[in-house]
Amino acid sequence: MATCESEQLFKTDSLVDTKIHVGGLGMDYGYPENSKRSKDKSKTKLWKLYFQENGRNLTMVKLPTFGKLVRVGLPNSLRGEIWEAASGAMYLRFANPGVYHEILEKYKDQASLSTEEIEKDLNRSLPEYPGYQSTEGINRLRRVLTAYAWKNPELGYCQAMNIVVSALLIYTTEEQAFWILHILVDRMCPGYYSTNMYGALLDQITFEQLVEKTMPLLWSHFKKTNVELSVACLPWFLSLYINSMPLEFAVRVLDILFMEGPRILFQIGLAILKINGEELLQTRDDGAFLDILKNFFHYIGQLEDNGRHTKLTKFNEVMLTAYREFSLVTEELVIELRSQNQLKVGAGIESFTKRTVIRHLDDMATFNKEEIGILYDKFFAALYYANHEVGGKPESKMDRETFGSMLASMTSWARKVPVNDSPDEHAARDVRNSFLDRLYNVFIADAPDHLVDFQHAVLGMSEILHGDLMSHMDWFFNLYDEDRDGILRSNDIINMSKELYWLLSILKDTDIAWDAVTSLVVHSCEQSDIAKGDQPDEATLTHRLADLTMTADGESFHGRIKQLQNALLADIVDITLPSFRMVVLTNESLEMLFDHGFTNSFKLVKSAADRQKSLGRELFENLFADGQKLAKDAPKLHSPISKQKSTASLNSSPSGSPSSGRLRASSTASMRPGDQTNEELEVDTLMDEWVHFDV
Numbered sequence: 001m002a003t004c005e006s007e008q009l010f011k012t013d014s015l016v017d018t019k020i021h022v023g024g025l026g027m028d029y030g031y032p033e034n035s036k037r038s039k040d041k042s043k044t045k046l047w048k049l050y051f052q053e054n055g056r057n058l059t060m061v062k063l064p065t066f067g068k069l070v071r072v073g074l075p076n077s078l079r080g081e082i083w084e085a086a087s088g089a090m091y092l093r094f095a096n097p098g099v100y101h102e103i104l105e106k107y108k109d110q111a112s113l114s115t116e117e118i119e120k121d122l123n124r125s126l127p128e129y130p131g132y133q134s135t136e137g138i139n140r141l142r143r144v145l146t147a148y149a150w151k152n153p154e155l156g157y158c159q160a161m162n163i164v165v166s167a168l169l170i171y172t173t174e175e176q177a178f179w180i181l182h183i184l185v186d187r188m189c190p191g192y193y194s195t196n197m198y199g200a201l202l203d204q205i206t207f208e209q210l211v212e213k214t215m216p217l218l219w220s221h222f223k224k225t226n227v228e229l230s231v232a233c234l235p236w237f238l239s240l241y242i243n244s245m246p247l248e249f250a251v252r253v254l255d256i257l258f259m260e261g262p263r264i265l266f267q268i269g270l271a272i273l274k275i276n277g278e279e280l281l282q283t284r285d286d287g288a289f290l291d292i293l294k295n296f297f298h299y300i301g302q303l304e305d306n307g308r309h310t311k312l313t314k315f316n317e318v319m320l321t322a323y324r325e326f327s328l329v330t331e332e333l334v335i336e337l338r339s340q341n342q343l344k345v346g347a348g349i350e351s352f353t354k355r356t357v358i359r360h361l362d363d364m365a366t367f368n369k370e371e372i373g374i375l376y377d378k379f380f381a382a383l384y385y386a387n388h389e390v391g392g393k394p395e396s397k398m399d400r401e402t403f404g405s406m407l408a409s410m411t412s413w414a415r416k417v418p419v420n421d422s423p424d425e426h427a428a429r430d431v432r433n434s435f436l437d438r439l440y441n442v443f444i445a446d447a448p449d450h451l452v453d454f455q456h457a458v459l460g461m462s463e464i465l466h467g468d469l470m471s472h473m474d475w476f477f478n479l480y481d482e483d484r485d486g487i488l489r490s491n492d493i494i495n496m497s498k499e500l501y502w503l504l505s506i507l508k509d510t511d512i513a514w515d516a517v518t519s520l521v522v523h524s525c526e527q528s529d530i531a532k533g534d535q536p537d538e539a540t541l542t543h544r545l546a547d548l549t550m551t552a553d554g555e556s557f558h559g560r561i562k563q564l565q566n567a568l569l570a571d572i573v574d575i576t577l578p579s580f581r582m583v584v585l586t587n588e589s590l591e592m593l594f595d596h597g598f599t600n601s602f603k604l605v606k607s608a609a610d611r612q613k614s615l616g617r618e619l620f621e622n623l624f625a626d627g628q629k630l631a632k633d634a635p636k637l638h639s640p641i642s643k644q645k646s647t648a649s650l651n652s653s654p655s656g657s658p659s660s661g662r663l664r665a666s667s668t669a670s671m672r673p674g675d676q677t678n679e680e681l682e683v684d685t686l687m688d689e690w691v692h693f694d695v
Helices: 040-054 065-069 078-089 087-093 099-106 113-124 135-151 159-170 176-188 197-212 216-224 229-238 247-260 262-277 285-300 314-325 330-359 369-389 400-407 423-442 454-465 469-480 490-507 510-531 539-550 557-566 579-586 588-600 609-633 658-671 678-690
Strands: 303-305 311-313
Touching: 065 176, 065 247, 078 087, 078 176, 078 216, 078 247, 078 330, 087 176, 087 216, 099 135, 099 176, 099 330, 113 135, 113 159, 113 216, 135 176, 135 311, 159 247, 197 216, 197 229, 197 262, 197 330, 229 285, 247 262, 262 285, 262 314, 262 330, 311 314, 330 369, 369 454, 369 658, 400 423, 423 454, 423 469, 423 490, 423 557, 423 658, 454 469, 454 588, 469 490, 469 579, 469 588, 490 510, 490 557, 490 588, 510 557, 510 588, 579 588
Parallel strands: none
Antiparallel strands: 303 311
């Protein structure tokens, strides 16, 4: 329990200092907020009184006074512990003792893509704070981010995590920051810190709808002038205001976020727009819009007269406006709006990703825009489902198995053969796999990692789908010329005959298929003899053909494949590409297969099922991952303070309301004002000034 600062408040004073001060970087490098100006000492005394009456750390009961004390701002020394207690991270930390250090030890000196990305961002994390100009601060940040990346490898590390953790570490230990980050990423702000920022984009749309609902005049102005709210407001959510406000006020936002949940992010955003509404109505472009908000944040700590002979900062004005005028933004409303916009965001992310990938292709081959879009869907759908079957992280390149799945979505012959003990099915499965292996090797011909990326898929499919008879004959010749010497030998012809027999059996029927491949075998021997200077007579050709047809009549698929395997063992066949063309053109079925039959076996169209999968793929990835995590986590945390739905109108400013009186009465009884010093009463007066109702 020595890791809880509240325990240190009750250590018996003696000549020997037995207190163990465990905390964040602020203990050595100072805090963003001036302790004297923020009345740290007085706030600490009030918290000590609260702990005495209501318990502390794991045993603390969160009464309405708890929320009041949090909203006025936490003392620096207790901020980390209260963040833990309010968010629930403290319970995770105590339920998983030593896990953080075990992860660091287990993966010591190991590297991953996440650790490489972390290294790039370490020096960009609050560089203005002295602690991050030192090796100690950077090392703490590195360890927390690395530990989380190893604990949650599906997510790993994403930009903006470093900003949030760097703020946490000023007030918390590494282990505390690690578990608070867990709560933030998995529970409070799911999808914010991912490669596509799904959660932040979803909340941005939700925020825009709230602006339209609560400030229609301002929203109408933004639409008329094409001012994009997301230009300024998306970073607010992504960095939890840490990168927008001065740090001393940003941590005040975190105080309330950990207590009340993400709805406060919306309320504060709406309040900022409301306070600056008059100026924002004069803007005509994004530049002016950003300048107004940047200037507001610069002076957010400035004191202003509120008309009641009390000076409050602009930040307190923001909080007053957030609570008074936007109390309609409840947790239930946020959840409802999020659910309404999920499909929209999922489709938008995938559409953007798709356009980006296609735009960056070096060569679109001969595909038009629609075809390349369908091919993109087939390629990445196969990748997506293949990776999730094995619990892997989505990649951009496919292996042989995934390549087969992509082809199976376009043609029937690539689909898996049922597994049973039938000799025919066993033979068909072997031939199918052999043909797919051959195709895969052609697609990865110049790939150093022997994987198929989208560019390789485009070029490979273009040769299949957009060639003519001559180019297809060349393509099939090269498919079986494994040693790339420009000659097909006996074994190459055997392999071709078996696989073409299997292919034609599926596309046409077995009799036509057998006629075609026997013609291929016999005329390949003929062309080989001619190339050697021999002139085979008609009797020799008839004899070779009879050997194949007589022994194969009535045979099963397995039997005919076996017969083809033995067909050329007694002959040495060597044919070049011109000779191969002659062989193909002697048989109508082979000519039709190479001209259009093989091409037409592919259906490059988007089915209804494909459209549905494409729309929901990114959405499913995020929601399913979040659902898995939530299912494993502890029961959902409830807000420490009772929530009441406000029935006041949006623009009302309730003062002296009944709930205001209840909060004051409760607070007065709890705080024993008769025992307070003048400084403590000053703090209590300030709290009463801007918090007029129970949340």
